[in-house]
Amino acid sequence: MSAVSSAKGVGAGTVQSATAGQHRLARIQVYNWGTFGGYHDLPVPRSGLLLTGPSGSGKSSLLDALSAVLVPAKHLRFNAAAQDAGTNDRSRTVLSYVRGAYRRVTQETTGEVVTDYLRPGATRSGIALTFTRLHPADTLTLLKLYHVRSGADSASQVEILVEGQQDLVELIGMIREGVDKRRLRQHLGDRARFFQGYSSFAAAFRRRLGLSGEVAQRLLHRTQAAKSLTSLDTLLRDFMLDTPSTFSLADDAVEQFAELRDAHAAVVDARRQEEILAPLLPLSHTISRAQQDQELSEKLSQSVDAYVRRLRRDRLEQTRDRARAAVTALDGEVHNAKRAEDRARAEVQDLTTARAGVAGSELPVVQARLESARKDLARVEDQLRNLAGHLGVLGTEPPQTAAAFAELTDQLDREARELRVQLESFEVEAHAVMRDKLELVDQLKALRAEAERITSTRSAMAPDLLDAREIISRATGQPASVLPFVGEILTIVEGQETWRVAVEAVASGFARTMLVPERLYRQVADAVDVQRLGTRLSYLRVLPGGEARSVSPDALARKLRPVEGTDYAQWLDTEILRRFDHRCVEDAAALAGVERGVTRAGQVKSSRTAHLKDDRRDLTNPRFWTIGVDAAQRLDQVSQEVDRLRRREREVNAQLEDLTRRTRQMQERHDACLRAAESTWEEVDVTTASGIVADLEAQCGRLTQDLPGLVELDTRLEAARVAEEQARERHISLRANLKQQRSRLEETTKELERLVVEDEPDLDESLSEELDKRFRSRKRHPTLDEIGQVATSVTRELSQERQRALRQENEALRDAVSIMVRFGEQWPAAGADVRPEPAYLDDHLKVLKDLRADDLPRHERRFSELLQSQSSQNIGQLASEIRRAVSQVRTRIGPVNDALQDTEYSPGHHLRIEVSERRLPVVADFLADLATISTGSLDLADETQQEAEARFELLNAVMTRLASSEQRDLTWRNQCLDTRLHVSFTAVERDEHGTAVDYYEGAGGLSGGQRQKLVVFCLAAALRYQLTEAGDPVPGYALVVLDEAFDKTDTEFTRAGLDVFSGFGFQLLLATPMKMLQTLEEHVGGAAMVTNDAEGRCSQLSLVLFENTEDTESVGDAEHVDDAEKERVVAGANVVGATDPRGADKTAASASGTHEDNEENLFSVFTDEEGSL
Structure with a gap:
């Protein structure tokens, strides 16, 4: 058989x-x-x-x-x-x-x-x-x-x-x-x-x-x-069931998700680019407005002279017309005044002749002597008043006797000499203070320039080094950010700032070194060789592969670290360990016991015999630090230094003002001493001069009483003399006024003729109207003398406005350049054809326009399409495969049970394998997530950006776990995807009637x-x-x-x-x-x-x-x-x-x-x- x-x-x-x-x-x-x-x-x-x-x-x-x-x-x-x-x-x-x-x-x-x-x-x-x-x-x-x-x-x-x-x-x-x-x-x-x-x-x-x-x-x-x-489950799961297709489906989904992730990254990237570049548009408007304001201020400033010329012409014409009218009127008044003066003079002559006939010969002689004595008295009183004024400055009064005057003269001489010495001392001190002031002005100017440079370059390195790097950057066509100085990307380890002086003493030279990437070495070397840099520049070609040295825990290298995020971190770690193995010690006594070291005060020992301490810079002053100082810190330091210098400037100004005041006071005393010493006793003896006048007046009085009618004639003569004096003064005044008006007329006419001869530039009407407003706001009708003052005020205002607009432009440009630098650093490929410079602002704006008009919508559209396709296809297919797994196993197990029906398991009994579903919570959660992801794709037309992002984040989380190699995620992945684990098997022994007589699970x-x-x-x-x-x-x-x-x-x-x-x-x-x-x-x-x-x-x-x-x-x-x-x-x-x-x-x-x-x-x-x- x-x-x-x-x-x-x-x-x-x-x-x-x-x-x-x-x-x-x-x-x-x-x-x-x-x-x-x-x-x-x-x-x-x-x-x-x-x-x-x-x-x-x-x-x-x-x-x-x-x-x-x-x-x-x-x-x-x-x-x-x-x-x-x-x-x-x-x-x-x-x-x-x-x-x-x-x-x-x-x-x-x-x-x-x-x-x-x-x-x-x-x-x-x-x-x-x-x-x-x-x-x-x-x-x-x-x-x-x-x-x-x-x-x-x-x-x-x-x-x-x-x-x-x-x-x-x-x-x-x-x-x-x-x-x-x-x-x-x-x-x-x-x-x-x-x-x-x-x-x-x-x-x-x-x-x-x-x-x-x-x-x-x-x-x-x-x-x-x-x-x-x-175990029946182990046998049938591991050896009967094939590895489910869910694993390959998940792998395919993860692999294809890379495209969706790239699309999402492109969307996020485009959005971030748009977010970074978006401020450029208002900044561009600010720059345009500032430039327009500068242009308007400049045009107005350039038009001030023409406007003033036209305004002066108008005012001169008005003045000429007024002067011409005044000359015509004054001609008549002068003629009348002369006739009135002649009549008054004739009256005085007539009265004088009549009085002479009455007075005889003695009285006129005495009166003449009295008149001379009175003049002498007036002169002595004037001299005394002058002396009193000078002595008042000195804090004393005129002497009353000749002896006292002689003593005063000696005192004045001594004080004048003393004051001369003090004045010379003050002059020396004033010169010294003025030098301090000029130095402060220069320092403030340099600090302001440094602040502007820090703001524009975003670096705290020395200006000469930044200038050199900028020259190299322009020559190579590379942004300055790819050629960092070591000090820009090196910092002191937190908690080690107390060793700042030692760090600067050893590593400041290294900090001033420029780093050149291997890919740019040839370009930089050529540029350095050709260009004149204007300073001493040291640069290092950065080559990979260096081996780090082992140094002691107290080595200077342990106190330094690269700035987070720098591309040169690994190279710097190796380099500082190689260069700075100096032991950090407290003082010279400890320094003697090490081969290479540095004290806290900055004394450097580089070998057993070589020592150095450089105190040309105050290394305790943050302004001289080169390591770990970013632009914001240095700008703050500069600002603090500016504030300090301004306080010092105010002190110097106050000191100078005090010196000037004291010098002026001493000069006044010195001058008063000299002027007072010029007088003699006879020139200020008012007592003697007064006595002479009194004696002559008494004699005239006696003579006058002896002549009848003389008093009346004297009264009339005095009145006639007063009238003559008034007529003469009025005549003189009118003639002076006439002369003045004629001179004004002549000058005005000549000025007008000159203005007419000179070419007068055209003045734009809008600019003229704007200048009208500005001039009228200060003086509605300025005179010829006031025009210059008003023009100066307007010019000053326009200069201030231009400076203000320039600052606004510079600030906006600085912010724009900062944005362009960030854009270039984060997206080198996108910024390959543009540079972070003001000249490329329009190019960056075009990038922004393209982002908004095309790139971002295109990326978002592609992201939506991929999200829809992957959600509906990959995720939907994966979820469907997981859900169908149990029914597929039941379908496949059917022919097996049919074959088992052909052979008795025991007399009259047959074995049948039955399949049960294992409902694992982790699988239910996983399927729920997949359903959320896939069902969202059905309502794509109504889905908002936020909903799509949320769906993507869920999908990303699922895909990330599916792709993860961590044991926890691998276990989760196996539980979710291995549909063999979602079923359990039971062998059921049934009799000829189909009744279950026994169950076998193992x-x-x-x-x-x-x-x-x-x-x-x-x-x-x-x-x-x-x-x-x-x-x-x-x-x-x-x-x-x-x-x-x-x-x-x-x-x-x-x-x-x-x-x-x-x-x-x-x-x-x-x-x-x-x-x-x-x-x-x-x-x-x-x-x-x-x-x-x-x-x-x-x-x-x-x-x-x-x-x-x-x-x-x-x-x-x-x-x-x-x-x-x-x-x-x-x-x-x-x-x-x-x-x-x-x-x-x-x-x-x-x-x-x-x-x-x-x-x-x-x-x-x-x-x-x-x-x-």
Whole structure:
């Protein structure tokens, strides 16, 4: 009876007819494999083969040869049936099989337990498995050849796929010295395919033999050790179900999400660009307005002269007309005044003549003397008043006597000399204060220039260095930001500021060094060589690969670090460790004990003999710091310094004002002393002069009383004289006024003539109106004398407005340049064609315009489209695949249950595998997230930007976790995507009415035999699921290897298990240690006895075929050939007999239950007359 014909139930005929299209193992060849020394050739009937023999004879070694070819190395477990579940026999390896490990011995010298090898030197090995198919006819041989050099701990190997039969022994000779692929190719020709690795080899034979994938290989390998399986879920999940497509879908989604992430990054990038550049537009307007204001102020300033000229002309014409009218009027008044003066003079002459006739000769003489005395008195009084004024300055009064006056004269002389000395001292002091003031003015001017430079360059380095860098930047076309000075990107470690003086003393020179990237070195070197920099510039070419030095914890290098975010951080770390290993010590005493060091006060010791302390700069002053000072800090320092200097300037001004005041007071006293000393006593003796006048007045009085009528004449004469004086004064006044008006008329006329002769520039009417407003706001009708003052005021105001507009422009330009610098630094590619300079403002505005008009909308549109497509396609498909997984498993398990229905699990009972869904919370949350992501794409038209962003963030979070390599995320990913974990399996035993009588979720609580029976049924179901295409009655690949699978079951359990395998259409290769032989042989087409010698060194094969079928290969006598004897042999398994040893009484024996007798029938075939194997 054949194994195929033993299948029971409705589908048996269909299974039998379909096996002709199956790939079944036909031949096993090994060479030097384990204890199978030399060449062995074992035919395998299509109905299956039973391997039996004593324990340790080599059965598992032969099965491991199959595994070495059919199982990937990462899943390969040699001698799997002898191991507990999940473990591996690490003593068995490919190398141990090739070298022929056969025992463990103890070394006599060391007592160490070691492995003894049959082939310890250079050796070779090979395995060949031949598979055949009857319809359509097809034969394929899988080969693995090994070579191990003497002393090597690994084997070189080659995998070959050969069309048709191939004798392994033909190829062994070609690998004596190593795996010679070239020679093998020449020998095998086009029939053979060689592979670079096992994965491509396995993929090729899986396609040819009808294996669905690597999971099927693993399941077949796991079946070999079926007795160690305990969990139904583990078996069916890990070995029946393929790796779900959800993993590849997720990988595809993650891979394609990169495009969406790039699109989102482009949107975010465009938005950030737009946000950064957006302030440029109002700044541009501010700059335009400021420039317009400057232009207007400049035009108005330039028009002031023309306006003043026109205004002066108008005022001159008005003045000329008034002067002309005044001259005409004054001509008449002067004529009348002259006539009135003449009449008054004649009246005085008439009265004088009349009085002379009355007074006689003596009185006029006395009166003349009195008049002269009165004049002298007036002169003395004037001189005395002058003296009193000078003495008043000195704080004293005029003396009353000649002696007192003489004493005063001496005092005045002494004080004048003293004051002269003090004045000279004050002059020297004033010169010194004035120098201080001029120095302060220069310092303030320099500070303001420095503040402007810091604001524009955003750097705190020295101006000469910044100028040099700007020259290089313009020459190379590179922004200054790519050529940093060390001090700009180096700072002091927090908490180490107390060592600032020491740091500056040692590292300030390094801080003033410019860094040049390797890619710009040639350009910078050329620019430095050609350009005149105006200062001393040191620069370093930054080369990668420096090694950091080890320095002491108190080294100066430990107090420095690169600024966060700088591209030169790693280079700087290495460089400062290399340069600044100076030990930081407190004072000179400690400095003496170190090789290189620096004190807190800044004294540097660079070797045992060389010391330096540079006090040309006050390193405690922040303005002289070069390290770790950013632009804002330095600008604040400059501002503080400006405030300090302004306070000092106010003090100097006050000091100068005080000196000026005191000098003026002393000068006044000095001048008063000199003026007072110029007077004589006679010039100020008012008493004497007054006495003379009094005496003469008394004499005149006496003479007048003696002449009648004289008093009346005197009264009239006095009145006439007063009238004459008044007339003369009025005449003089009118003539002076006339002269003045004529002069004014003449001057005005000449001025007008000059203005007319000179070219008068055109004055724009709008500018004229604006200047009218400004002039009238100060003086509605300014005179000629006031025009200049008003013009000066207007010009000053226009200058202030122009300066204010210039400051606004500079501030806006500074902010704009800062924005352009940020833009260029963050997006070098976008800013490649523009530079962070005011001249490129319009180009940046064009970038902003393009962003708003095209780039940003385009990026947002592409982002929305990708978000929609990936949400609706990738995510939707992934979610759908996860949700459908349970129903797909149920659908696939249906044919398996139909096949299980054909074989009784126990009398009247059948086994059925039922699928349950495991509802994991993490999966529910994952599906909810996927639903949120995918459903949002349905309402794209109504979706806001914020909603799309939120959906993207959720998608990004999911994709990030799916792509993560962290163990927590990998666990989450496996739980969500491995849909095999979303189902659980239960084997249900049901009676003929379909009623469940027992449930099995694993082997717990079962006896050994029950466990193996359950495992065999479930394995058969799993193999049927994994290897059979939908709609096919049998799998395309038929071979199933079972090693000691029924060592704990009885005959009925074993037969039922084997029936289910046969019913599913599998070719069985069974291995058992001389147990249950008669039951097993019913399901195979032959048996092979594996034996070994007493020392376990030489395994042998003997074969018996139970039937002569058309597809069975004929074998002749074979003999074992040792590796050292022949290069090529024709050998095989010893064929014990070609007749069926089971005999005609087999059925009866089986029915009567004399199993032992039937086993002896097969056993006798493999023994001699004495009972030896």
